[in-house]
Amino acid sequence: MLAGLALGLSDVNDAGGIDGRPLELVVRDTAADPQKAAAAVDELADLGVAALVGEYHSVVARSAAARADALGLPYLCSSAVLDALTEQPTDWVARLSPPQSRGWRIYADFLLSAGHTRIAVATQPSVYWATGTRILQDYVASHGGAVIALDITTLTPTDVCDELVANQATALLLLVGIPDPAVPIVKAVRGDQRLAGTLIGAPAGQPEFTEWARLLGDDGAAIPFLRYLPEHLTPLGTRVEKTLNGTPSFVAYEGYDAIAVLAEVLRTGQSWPQVSVAGTRGQISFSRTEGISVWQWTWPPVQVVDRDPADPANFRILHTG
Numbered sequence: 001m002l003a004g005l006a007l008g009l010s011d012v013n014d015a016g017g018i019d020g021r022p023l024e025l026v027v028r029d030t031a032a033d034p035q036k037a038a039a040a041v042d043e044l045a046d047l048g049v050a051a052l053v054g055e056y057h058s059v060v061a062r063s064a065a066a067r068a069d070a071l072g073l074p075y076l077c078s079s080a081v082l083d084a085l086t087e088q089p090t091d092w093v094a095r096l097s098p099p100q101s102r103g104w105r106i107y108a109d110f111l112l113s114a115g116h117t118r119i120a121v122a123t124q125p126s127v128y129w130a131t132g133t134r135i136l137q138d139y140v141a142s143h144g145g146a147v148i149a150l151d152i153t154t155l156t157p158t159d160v161c162d163e164l165v166a167n168q169a170t171a172l173l174l175l176v177g178i179p180d181p182a183v184p185i186v187k188a189v190r191g192d193q194r195l196a197g198t199l200i201g202a203p204a205g206q207p208e209f210t211e212w213a214r215l216l217g218d219d220g221a222a223i224p225f226l227r228y229l230p231e232h233l234t235p236l237g238t239r240v241e242k243t244l245n246g247t248p249s250f251v252a253y254e255g256y257d258a259i260a261v262l263a264e265v266l267r268t269g270q271s272w273p274q275v276s277v278a279g280t281r282g283q284i285s286f287s288r289t290e291g292i293s294v295w296q297w298t299w300p301p302v303q304v305v306d307r308d309p310a311d312p313a314n315f316r317i318l319h320t321g
Contacts, residue, residue: 004255034063058082094295106321117145157188237280
């Protein structure tokens with residue numbers, strides 16, 4: 001994300017900045033902590049920042065969005081997907097990433113189309129994981145299937161394997177953090193001969209991380225996850241890809257696009273629904289969407305991908321939405 005933000009900032013300043021004044025990126029690390037996020041927003045507001053961008057973790061972004069809304073500080077959330085980013089509708093907050101309800105239903109479509117109607121989810125206590133579980137349960141049930149929630153706080157990886165067999169689940173989704181408990185669960189399922197045909201999935205995108213590939217090697221391949229890229233980047237996206245040396249995470253494009261949109265807002269004085277910006281992944285504009293309290297890009301591209309078993313450094317596109 002920082003790489004994308006920094007490149008976007010450099011491009012804006014190379015083009016003359018905002019009315020001849022350069023943009024400056026002031027970074028604070030929220031450390032995936034909602035309280036630290038709220039404190040960071042207060043600190044940045046005291047410094048006189050023009051707007052906020054960023055944040056990857058949904059629960060942390062919700063804390064930042066609530067504080068930005070209370071202070072009347074524009075906030076463009078680049079990468080967090082929790083639908084209820086703010087408690088009430090707000091004009092101060094906009095979002096580039098798709099809401100969880102959209103992305104995870106597309107993921108459920110992928111599972112159903114592959115014949116998975118009995119799906120287990122290994123989950124930890126979190127509003128993000130709980131919301132994801134509920135989205136999957138409701139959507140799969142509406143198509144005649146079932147989603148079984150497994151509470152990882154009470155189960156060992158071996159217990160998870162036993163539960164998959166007992167429930168006749170053909171897919172296990174990892175709604176948990178990395179490296180623990182995700183990595184031990186993957187190793188246990190991969191090593192259990194009873195589960196040789198079981199699909200492991202991770203809709204939240206954990207297999208995108210280089211740490212995932214390093215810790216799991218071949219065991220980390222063929223685990224589908226969500227990412228927010230089109231089949232083909234725009235010409236701008238292709239240039240950003242080359243500048244960032246290879247194949248950056250989709251989060252880098254979200255960071256770049258956040259700066260491009262914010263620069264247009266600052267340059268023109270327009271509000272979120274008035275702007276239309278050519279981004280790395282398509283034309284970006286914002287609208288109100290049912291059930292979403294912030295201005296939402298409708299819609300960023302969504303893919304289900306996995307690491308290729310033949311070459312885990314490469315990704316295969318399995319499904320789009």
